[in-house]
Amino acid sequence: MSAxxxxxxxxxxxxxxxxxxxxxxxANGQSKLADAGLDDLEAELFGDKQQQSDQTYELELCQQGQxxxxxxxxxAAEGRPFxxxxxxxxxxxxxxxxxxxxxxxxxxxxxxxxxxxxxxxxDPRDMAKIVPPTERLFYVAKxxxxxxxxxxxxxxxxxxxxxxxxxxxxxxxxxxxxELEAANVxxxxxxxxxxxxxxxxxxxxxxxSHELRTPLNSIIGFSxxxxxxxxxxxxxxxxxxYIRDIHASGQxxxxxxxxxxxxxxxxxxxxxxxxxxxxxxxxxESTVRVVHERAARAGLSLTSDITPxxxxxxxxxxxxxxxxxxxxxxxxxxxxxxxxxxxxxARGDDGGLTVSVxxxxxxxxxxxxxxxxxxxxxxDGRLNRKYxxxxxxxxxxxxxxxxxxxxLTIKSAVGKGTxxxxxxxxxxxxxx
Numbered sequence: 001m002s003a004x005x006x007x008x009x010x011x012x013x014x015x016x017x018x019x020x021x022x023x024x025x026x027a028n029g030q031s032k033l034a035d036a037g038l039d040d041l042e043a044e045l046f047g048d049k050q051q052q053s054d055q056t057y058e059l060e061l062c063q064q065g066q067x068x069x070x071x072x073x074x075x076a077a078e079g080r081p082f083x084x085x086x087x088x089x090x091x092x093x094x095x096x097x098x099x100x101x102x103x104x105x106x107x108x109x110x111x112x113x114x115x116x117x118x119x120x121x122x123d124p125r126d127m128a129k130i131v132p133p134t135e136r137l138f139y140v141a142k143x144x145x146x147x148x149x150x151x152x153x154x155x156x157x158x159x160x161x162x163x164x165x166x167x168x169x170x171x172x173x174x175x176x177x178x179e180l181e182a183a184n185v186x187x188x189x190x191x192x193x194x195x196x197x198x199x200x201x202x203x204x205x206x207x208x209s210h211e212l213r214t215p216l217n218s219i220i221g222f223s224x225x226x227x228x229x230x231x232x233x234x235x236x237x238x239x240x241x242y243i244r245d246i247h248a249s250g251q252x253x254x255x256x257x258x259x260x261x262x263x264x265x266x267x268x269x270x271x272x273x274x275x276x277x278x279x280x281x282x283x284x285e286s287t288v289r290v291v292h293e294r295a296a297r298a299g300l301s302l303t304s305d306i307t308p309x310x311x312x313x314x315x316x317x318x319x320x321x322x323x324x325x326x327x328x329x330x331x332x333x334x335x336x337x338x339x340x341x342x343x344x345x346a347r348g349d350d351g352g353l354t355v356s357v358x359x360x361x362x363x364x365x366x367x368x369x370x371x372x373x374x375x376x377x378x379x380d381g382r383l384n385r386k387y388x389x390x391x392x393x394x395x396x397x398x399x400x401x402x403x404x405x406x407x408l409t410i411k412s413a414v415g416k417g418t419x420x421x422x423x424x425x426x427x428x429x430x431x432x
Contacts, residue, residue: 005056006157007075009085011068011100012116013092018061021086024146025057025153055154065091065100072107081108083160084153086140089117089127101131110163111136112156118142199268213261216254223247259392266399273316273403277430280313280320280353281306284343287324291332299337302328307346312430313353315404323400326393327357327420335361335417351426352406358419364412373398373410394420404428 010021060075060082062068068087075081085104087097095103101113113136115127124139131137140152223246226234234240265271288304295302313320324343331341339360348354364372373394398408401422412418 005058006083006153006161007058007060007080008153008157009060009062009068009071009075009082009111011062011065011085011091011097012088013063013090014088015063017088018063021149022059022061024149025059055157057153057157063091065095065097065103068100069095069103069107072104072111076107082111083157084112084114086114086116086149086152089115090119098127098130101127101137105131109136110160112138112160114138114140114152114156116140116142116144203264203268208260212257213254216250216257220247220250220254223250256392259396263392263396263399266396266403271403273319275314275316277312277314278317278320280310280345280355283317283321284324284345284355287321287328288343290325291328294329295332295341298332298335299339300332300335301340302332302342303340304343304345306344310345310347310353313424314428314430315424319400320404323397323422324355324357326397330393331357331359331361331418335359339417348423348426350423352429353424355422355424356419358417360417363414363416363418364410365414369410369412397422 008025010018012018012021060071062071065087068085072082072085085101087101089097091097091100097115097117101115104111104113113131115124115138117139118141127139128134128137138152138156140148223243225231227240227243227247234243262271284304284306288302292302328341328343335341341357341359344356344358346354394410397420401408401424404424405428406422406424409421409423410418411421
């Protein structure tokens, strides 16, 4: 499909000159073939060579300046502007070329104007002052050479086209920028709404958790008193079994509520560590003792390997114990009978402390890793899932580790097991 021809305006009071323009420019394609060097130069400057050689023009021929002005007005109204105007400087008896150009410039500021004259007393600098800007004003002396005319018509038309394309691209860019700004405003509003909803959720969970702790503590305390027969014998061993179940369920529910309260405080930035210097080996061994009976009932081996003479850690010993308890509980829960769970503590590459909890359990698939790290996230989200839990263990462990300036990382393979590593920085070390 051929491109639309460029429109060129020509104003000259001599009909023979107009015919010469028409003859040269309408034969432009054939004339160009006579000079391969010029053709290659134009292709390099203005694009595809084939498009240049096939270039055609739609000519508007006028004998007076007022006719040229009317033609420019009409072109602007129709949305079919001219790319170049060739104006004779003297066009008696009417308006001269300079005054014509001055009027045309107010109608179409982007038009390239070429003054054509055979008089040597015409100074281009004077014309440039009357009809700015200079980058859209050119000068050709009569008699002109056909090749010179063709070169002006082609070069200036392609220049005009490039400028028009640039204007269109600029307008498109402005529109896209406005759309992007509007989208950013909406995105910011949506983010604000989401953050507000998240804060409300967190505050609600914190309030509910706080309200649940009081009655739970009563249930746990009174069931413990009954189990110990503080005010007399129970009388029936079956009741004792029930009381122990009530006590165990209360303890479990209190742990869940405490985890929810902790994660809620962390999310709103209200969680504070109670820091002191402590021995990481002692914390590991005490946590292993708590989990040992549960691991034995599940048919698992539970071991610890602590490098001797590790420095003490500056942090919240209770919260580090909570991290390890969550990780060990997960390992025991997700490892089948006959498997193994282990805890290792050693110096990190940066001189800090690293603690790893490894198991030979079911593992986590790569596509489920992000879900497992989200609060309340469950890799198996079904109500009748095999493994119970709130989905707070890993997220809470990660958040508590980060509060200690540390980093929690997970390596896992489905069917082979999982290793969770806590890396505490060297600045948390306490010299012996």
